[in-house]
Amino acid sequence: MSKVKCQISVSADGFLAGPNQSEEHGLGEGGDALHEWAFKTRFFQEMHGREGGEGGVSDDLVREASANSNAVVMGRNMFGPVRGPWTEPLWNGWWGDEPPFRVPVFVLTHHEREPLTLGETTFHFVPDGIESAVAQAREAAGNGHVHIGGGGETIQETIRAGLLDEIVINQVPVFLGDGVRLFDGMPSSVKVEQTRVVQGDGVAHLFYSLSY
Amino acid sequence: MSKVKCQISVSADGFLAGPNQSEEHGLGEGGDALHEWAFKTRFFQEMHGREGGEGGVSDDLVREASANSNAVVMGRNMFGPVRGPWTEPLWNGWWGDEPPFRVPVFVLTHHEREPLTLGETTFHFVPDGIESAVAQAREAAGNGHVHIGGGGETIQETIRAGLLDEIVINQVPVFLGDGVRLFDGMPSSVKVEQTRVVQGDGVAHLFYSLSY
Numbered sequence: 434m435s436k437v438k439c440q441i442s443v444s445a446d447g448f449l450a451g452p453n454q455s456e457e458h459g460l461g462e463g464g465d466a467l468h469e470w471a472f473k474t475r476f477f478q479e480m481h482g483r484e485g486g487e488g489g490v491s492d493d494l495v496r497e498a499s500a501n502s503n504a505v506v507m508g509r510n511m512f513g514p515v516r517g518p519w520t521e522p523l524w525n526g527w528w529g530d531e532p533p534f535r536v537p538v539f540v541l542t543h544h545e546r547e548p549l550t551l552g553e554t555t556f557h558f559v560p561d562g563i564e565s566a567v568a569q570a571r572e573a574a575g576n577g578h579v580h581i582g583g584g585g586e587t588i589q590e591t592i593r594a595g596l597l598d599e600i601v602i603n604q605v606p607v608f609l610g611d612g613v614r615l616f617d618g619m620p621s622s623v624k625v626e627q628t629r630v631v632q633g634d635g636v637a638h639l640f641y642s643l644s645y
Numbered sequence: 646m647s648k649v650k651c652q653i654s655v656s657a658d659g660f661l662a663g664p665n666q667s668e669e670h671g672l673g674e675g676g677d678a679l680h681e682w683a684f685k686t687r688f689f690q691e692m693h694g695r696e697g698g699e700g701g702v703s704d705d706l707v708r709e710a711s712a713n714s715n716a717v718v719m720g721r722n723m724f725g726p727v728r729g730p731w732t733e734p735l736w737n738g739w740w741g742d743e744p745p746f747r748v749p750v751f752v753l754t755h756h757e758r759e760p761l762t763l764g765e766t767t768f769h770f771v772p773d774g775i776e777s778a779v780a781q782a783r784e785a786a787g788n789g790h791v792h793i794g795g796g797g798e799t800i801q802e803t804i805r806a807g808l809l810d811e812i813v814i815n816q817v818p819v820f821l822g823d824g825v826r827l828f829d830g831m832p833s834s835v836k837v838e839q840t841r842v843v844q845g846d847g848v849a850h851l852f853y854s855l856s857y
Contacts, residue, residue: 445851445853446827447658447659604851606837606838606839606853608828608831608832610830616657616658616820618822618823619658619822621675621820625657625818625819625820627818630845630849631842632839632841632842637839637851639816639849641818
């Protein structure tokens with residue numbers, strides 16, 4: 434069955450990005466430490482068209498968690514740090530000429546913009562909210578899954594709208610102290626079930642399934 | 646070697662107590678859900694002088710994590726909800742006539758008070774801060790360990806003072822939405838090492854060792 438899924442790296446103190454995000458520090462100060470375990474996996478290197486990386490339990494898990502993700506939803510901040518109306522010259526985001534998604538990506542924004550194709554990825558800009566973005570992504574994903582890319586606000590909105598089915602939290606042993614919280618003001622009515630817990634190398638993989 | 650340790654139950658969104666703590670809801674609204682897994686263990690039932698409870702991985706782990714804890718440090722809020730100067734009649738805390746600690750307990754407070762013995766537990770009231778409380782607890786613990794009981798502020802103060810060696814986070818699949826955060830404003834300079842991750846029944850046990 435087609436599901437709405439998320440997998441996200443988070444610090445031991447609950448932040449998915451550090452303080453003072455900027456073009457230079459897209460993940461905020463200290464935020465890169467959250468992804469070191471992922472960079473080491475063979476899956477991540479393949480996604481970015483490179484050789485190398487290691488197999489092992491974390492590689493298996495990210496591969497499994499990403500399988501059949503046929504569409505992505507992300508917040509505008511995850512597309513790029515530009516705010517307000519889109520202005521010429523249009524900035525094409527963090528992801529370079531060959532974004533690693535290779536599936537339709539739906540970007541939440543308050544400002545309309547024509548779709549943008551870079552390499553094998555097309556970004557669609559959705560001005561009318563998370564329900565609409567997830568509905569469009571479901572349509573695009575067909576029998577595959579929809580992956581919520583982030584950031585924190587987008588994940589929280591998806592849960593508040595009762596739309597997220599599964600989340601894998603990759604909890605990394607580091608304190609960021611401040612920044613963007615993964616969970617803030619979550620509704621306590623959501624039923625959270627722990628389905629699996631796996632020890633990786635320098636990361637804990639916590640699998641939760643949500644119902645509403 | 647004698648260590649300063651902590652083990653604490655926390656929600657998936659990082660709260661160790663829910664909102665609106667009161668005498669009736671010592672753990673705040675929804676907070677009792679954090680301890681359901683622990684109540685089921687044989688170790689917890691033994692601690693409270695009762696029969697029953699279940700063995701298994703979580704029972705083994707809490708038993709191991711609590712072994713040789715020969716002194717406890719806690720914040721005043723964990724002793725009882727009374728604030729300000731101690732007034733007659735002196736309230737003797739949450740823990741009843743037979744507190745389950747049975748080792749010296751050092752309670753952080755801004756207001757001096759004579760030691761209080763209830764059953765096999767003596768509470769000492771420490772007006773001069775976390776360093777002093779931990780030093781006194783170390784002295785009392787001899788070759789055993791010091792256990793930081795909580796709450797959040799006390800755990801955070803212990804880490805900020807560079808005094809906490811190990812923490813076991815028992816992460817429970819529930820959202821509390823609001824309340825007392827386990828980690829808030831932690832120094833990013835602390836080195837956190839993940840030493841073990843274990844899947845319990847309705848709980849994930851995350852073992853971290855800290856260095857400064």
